[in-house]
Structures are given as C-alpha cells and as structure tokens.
Amino acid sequence: MSTTASRALPPFQRFLDSHRDLVWRFLVRAVGRSEAEDCFQETFIAALRAYPRVRADSNLRAWVLTIAHRKALDAHRARARRALPVADVAAVDGRQSAAAATADERLWGAVAELPPRQRSAITLRYLADLPHRDIAVAIGCSEEAARRSLHEGLKKLKEVYA
Numbered sequence: 001m002s003t004t005a006s007r008a009l010p011p012f013q014r015f016l017d018s019h020r021d022l023v024w025r026f027l028v029r030a031v032g033r034s035e036a037e038d039c040f041q042e043t044f045i046a047a048l049r050a051y052p053r054v055r056a057d058s059n060l061r062a063w064v065l066t067i068a069h070r071k072a073l074d075a076h077r078a079r080a081r082r083a084l085p086v087a088d089v090a091a092v093d094g095r096q097s098a099a100a101a102t103a104d105e106r107l108w109g110a111v112a113e114l115p116p117r118q119r120s121a122i123t124l125r126y127l128a129d130l131p132h133r134d135i136a137v138a139i140g141c142s143e144e145a146a147r148r149s150l151h152e153g154l155k156k157l158k159e160v161y162a
Contacts, residue, residue, distance in 0.1 A: 008056055009051070009054060009056050009060075012047075012048060012051050015047075015051070015060060015064075016044055016047075019060065019061060019064050020040075020044075022061070022065070022128055023040060023043055023044075023064055023065065023068050024036065024040055025127055025128075026065060026068055026069075026072075026123060026124070026127055026128055027039045027040050027043070027068055027071070027072060029108060029111070029123050029127055030068075030069070030072035030119070030120070030123055031072045031075045031076065035075045035079070038075070039068065039071040039072055039074075039075050040068075042071045042074075043064065043067050043068045043071045044064075046067050046071070047063075047064055047067055050067075059134060059137070061128075061130070061134070062130065062134035062137045062138055063137075065124060065128060065130065065134070065138045066137060066138040066139075066140070069120050069124070069138050069139055072120075073116060076116065107157070107161075110157055110160045110161075111123065111153075111157065114153050114156060114157075115153075117139055117141070117149045118149045118150070118152055118153030118156070119153065120135075120138070120139050120149075121135055121139060121146055121149040121150040121153055122150060122153045122154065122157075124138055124139070125150055132146050132147050132150070133146075135150070
C-alpha cells in the first residue's frame with residue numbers, strides 16, 4: 001500500500017457522519033438551538049465546497065470547527081443587525097422567563113455573555129474537548145492567545161459564580 005493511498009481524505013459523507021454531532025453541539029451552544037440548524041447547514045455546505053482543496057494530513061476536526069465558529073460569528077453579527085418587530089420586547093425575551101434555570105443553563109448563559117473569542121475558546125475546550133493548538137486554529141489566533149482567551153473567560157466565569 002502506498003503512503004499516498006493511506007493518507008487520502010475519507011469520502012465527504014463519512015467525514016460528515018463522523019463530525020456532525022460535534023459540530024451540532026458546538027453550534028447549539030454558540031448560537032442557540034433556534035439558529036443552530038441554519039449554521040449547521042451553512043457549515044457543511046462550506047465544508048463540501050472546500051473539501052477537495054483540503055490537504056490529506058489536515059486535522060479535519062479542527063478544520064470543520066473553524067468553519068462552524070465562523071458561521072456562528074456570522075449569525076451573531078446578523079442577529080445584532082436585526083430589528084425586533086414586536087411592541088413588547090420583554091414578551092419575547094427568553095431571559096425574562098419566570099421558570100428557574102438549571103445550573104447548566106445558568107453556566108452556558110454566562111458563557112454566552114463572554115466576548116466572542118473567550119466564548120469560543122471555552123466552548124471548543126469543554127464541549128468539543130479540543131487541545132489549545134486546535135482551538136487556536138479554529139478561532140484564528142496563536143496557541144498562546146487561545147490559552148489566554150480560555151484563561152480570561154474562565155476567570156470571568158469564576159467571578160460570576162463567586
């Protein structure tokens with residue numbers, strides 16, 4: 001068997017099957033369930049288009065999470081530009097819910113309030129279980145900057161829970 005054959009990319013369907021759950025969980029935490037489906041589809045459409053140009057020795061997990069991270073940022077930017085066409089914003093604001101949030105919901109709510117790079121670093125580390133070098137690739141920074149973003153995000157979360 002030649003080394004070229006052993007290092008070939010898997011068929012796209014196999015790639016999608018092996019990464020779909022991870023990407024879905026990341027996007028649900030990054031943008032919320034209501035926008036996750038659109039971001040999920042956009043992530044894998046972009047991945048399909050770029051897949052023929054991916055090097056065979058690439059870290060496909062980090063690569064697809066980088067795409068998902070960028071789609072999540074696009075969704076956050078789009079949400080910030082949208083107007084709310086309702087008379088009473090409090091009526092549709094989920095943060096005003098009378099039901100008590102679980103500890104997990106409160107934690108992820110606090111994560112959602114972090115700056116984008118810190119939020120992404122924490123989500124990629126604790127939800128996707130990525131090492132610092134892959135987090136750096138996914139959010140487009142150095143490994144040291146990824147470590148710093150993770151540290152600063154955790155520090156802010158500790159202040160919230162202290």
